[in-house]
Amino acid sequence: MSSHIRRSMPLFPIGIVMQLTGLSARQIRYYEEHGLVSPARTEGNRRLFSFNDIDRLLEIKDLIEQGVNLAGIKQIFASRKQAEQPEQPKQPNKSNTPATPKVVKQDLSEEELRELLRTELMQAGRFNRATLRQGDMARFFH
Amino acid sequence: MSSHIRRSMPLFPIGIVMQLTGLSARQIRYYEEHGLVSPARTEGNRRLFSFNDIDRLLEIKDLIEQGVNLAGIKQIFASRKQAEQPEQPKQPNKSNTPATPKVVKQDLSEEELRELLRTELMQAGRFNRATLRQGDMARFFH
DNA sequence: ATTACATGTTATGTTTTATCACATCATTTT
DNA sequence: AAAATGATGTGATAAAACATAACATGTAAT
Secondary structure (H helix, E strand, O other): OOOHHHHHOOOEOHHHHHHHHOOOHHHHHHHHHOOOOOOEEOOOOOEEEOHHHHHHHHHHHHHHHOOOOHHHHHHHHHHHHHHHOOOOOOOOOOOOOOOOOOOOOOOOOHHHHHHHHHHHHHHHHOOOOOOOOOOOOHHHOO | OOOHHHHHOOOEOHHHHHHHHOOOHHHHHHHHHOOOOOOEEOOOOOEEEOHHHHHHHHHHHHHHHOOOOHHHHHHHHHHHHHHHOOOOOOOOOOOOOOOOOOOOOOOOOHHHHHHHHHHHHHHHHOOOOOOOOOOOOHHHOO
């Protein structure tokens, strides 16, 4: 249950996302400008990306590297979304208008959230000890 | 394989960690000062926490709430570490000296890393769609 | 040749985080 | 009780990270 939490939760500042994806800040912001990703924002207006967002950016990068331009990527994502929910027609949003940012209600208390997170972390910890040599991610620190 | 990557990779700035754990920056830094967590640092000296670090902090918080003081938590962690590796005796580090920061070599190229990450994300995506209502994490954005 | 696309670069302002010093309040110790 | 210690809050100050915007540039489409 609820590993969804890990994928949709806004967690990463753009600097980390740059490293994780190999994209420049300019690129990431440009893709957002064209509605290909919609990271959340902090109160201070900083972008916060989720795992889903990173997933998306990696896909974009793949497609870019295969020569697809932004219009093409837009179509691909659009048709995919359409395939997932073939009920709601909705206008196809051909404009350059970025997707409206998600602003929703909070359903979990802070405590419930942390309890959930704690559980997730514990569970995750059970099966991935000592799989890789310590320090593989050294590039991400100094 | 290698979900280790997700747990040990330095990803989160202190602001996010504050929200995820409900601890104040002061507390987090204080715990680090006493060697209970050892977040990585960016080139610019900002702390970067991994999932493991957050896990650790949530444990610390639990113990604090149960009335355990820092010395106690130190012991608990120490004895746990000892239980995991009952070969290396090593002096018990009773001092207040923070644990030496991890500085290691990089074994994966940037590309390999991202490929790995991409794979992980894809795999993770397979089983956790639509488990929770969209927007449960709204508290983390504005 | 012009235009549009995608990205780099630079300038400038704001937010976030760092360290440090001092304050506070509860517990121990003397 | 007084003093010391432990754990955290608060404020000052500096630097890092990030925001937006404008302009530059190389490549592709018209």
